[in-house]
Amino acid sequence: MPIIRTPQEFNEEDLFVDLREMYGYPIYLKCEGFNFAGSVKLKAAASMVEAAERSGLLHRDSILIESSSGNLGMALSVIAAVKGYRFVCVVDPRTNLSTRQLIESLGGEVHMITEPTGGGGFLGARLDHVRSLCDADPRYLWLNQHANPNNWRAHYRTTAPAIDHRFPQLELLFVGAGTTGTLMGCARYFKEHNPGVTVVAVDSVGSVTFGGEPGLRMLPGLGAGVRPALLDEDYVDDVVHVPEIDTIRTCHTLARGGFLFGGSTGTVVSGALKWLARNRPGQDVTAVAISPDQGDRYLDTIYQTNWVRDIYGLDALELPAEPDAVASGVH
Numbered sequence: 001m002p003i004i005r006t007p008q009e010f011n012e013e014d015l016f017v018d019l020r021e022m023y024g025y026p027i028y029l030k031c032e033g034f035n036f037a038g039s040v041k042l043k044a045a046a047s048m049v050e051a052a053e054r055s056g057l058l059h060r061d062s063i064l065i066e067s068s069s070g071n072l073g074m075a076l077s078v079i080a081a082v083k084g085y086r087f088v089c090v091v092d093p094r095t096n097l098s099t100r101q102l103i104e105s106l107g108g109e110v111h112m113i114t115e116p117t118g119g120g121g122f123l124g125a126r127l128d129h130v131r132s133l134c135d136a137d138p139r140y141l142w143l144n145q146h147a148n149p150n151n152w153r154a155h156y157r158t159t160a161p162a163i164d165h166r167f168p169q170l171e172l173l174f175v176g177a178g179t180t181g182t183l184m185g186c187a188r189y190f191k192e193h194n195p196g197v198t199v200v201a202v203d204s205v206g207s208v209t210f211g212g213e214p215g216l217r218m219l220p221g222l223g224a225g226v227r228p229a230l231l232d233e234d235y236v237d238d239v240v241h242v243p244e245i246d247t248i249r250t251c252h253t254l255a256r257g258g259f260l261f262g263g264s265t266g267t268v269v270s271g272a273l274k275w276l277a278r279n280r281p282g283q284d285v286t287a288v289a290i291s292p293d294q295g296d297r298y299l300d301t302i303y304q305t306n307w308v309r310d311i312y313g314l315d316a317l318e319l320p321a322e323p324d325a326v327a328s329g330v331h
């Protein structure tokens, strides 16, 4: 049993949910939502703050600032609280209310951006706000999760080796792409240490990360309106895009099995099932998918019937009758 002094010391690295019974494919879901920030982002936050301290960029009167769809903001609030830094989090309306409340409860300050920019969507508008504050006051330190290599290094050092250790015969790894920190850290690790592993990025329809057309996306976490600076496609073997309606259906199916996961878990599982049905139909492969967070922060969106119906229509609330229908790539 671990005994810790600071919240960032605890990260559950060895929890995998076997989805074979639910979906017919042996996908092992690595759960990253079991820590004191409730998401995979605690690793990136700790890694970026510690690197800034080592380099001397971060000092007592610094104000940390970050643009975040929520989870990094929550994670930085945890780290800022334990280390005694001020923290400003720039969010947009897709950030869950409960996440905003959590950030404030930990002492963080939330700045809400309400209008997207023409070319860059909400992300572009959030970044403009961060830049203007940094230009106006030198105490602001922007860790910039979108371009900071200490974001992907966290996963190169922890997430990927933990998967490699547990599944030395791994064939396929499915990773959602937001800033692409998780994706790039894992992809670099496996290219160097176990190049037989096929790394598949999972993105949402409407994201421009892999060159798709920009479109409306309502769920935080995955996808981007601006191509992430961390992304190096040479390390990524394939990409699958998932429409948000499939994310919702997959989250609801997982919840029927007693697993309440966040939106990007639904996206990643849906994308993995689609990819497997297309590329390895009926084959017994060893596959891992990464689940970034749990579902309790999505009670007023993904798990709220009226919200789902108003945005995606009644179809979104219909679950496939047989789990096999999902595994054979029907939706």
Ligand SMILES: Cc1ncc(COP(=O)(O)O)c(C=O)c1O
Binding pocket: 039, 041, 069, 070, 071, 072, 176, 177, 178, 179, 180, 181, 182, 183, 220, 221, 222, 262, 263, 264, 265, 292, 293
């Ligand atoms: C819920 C959720 N899923 C996925 C991601 C994407 O992870 P990454 O930024 O490492 O690509 C994030 C990042 O903020 C997230 O909060």
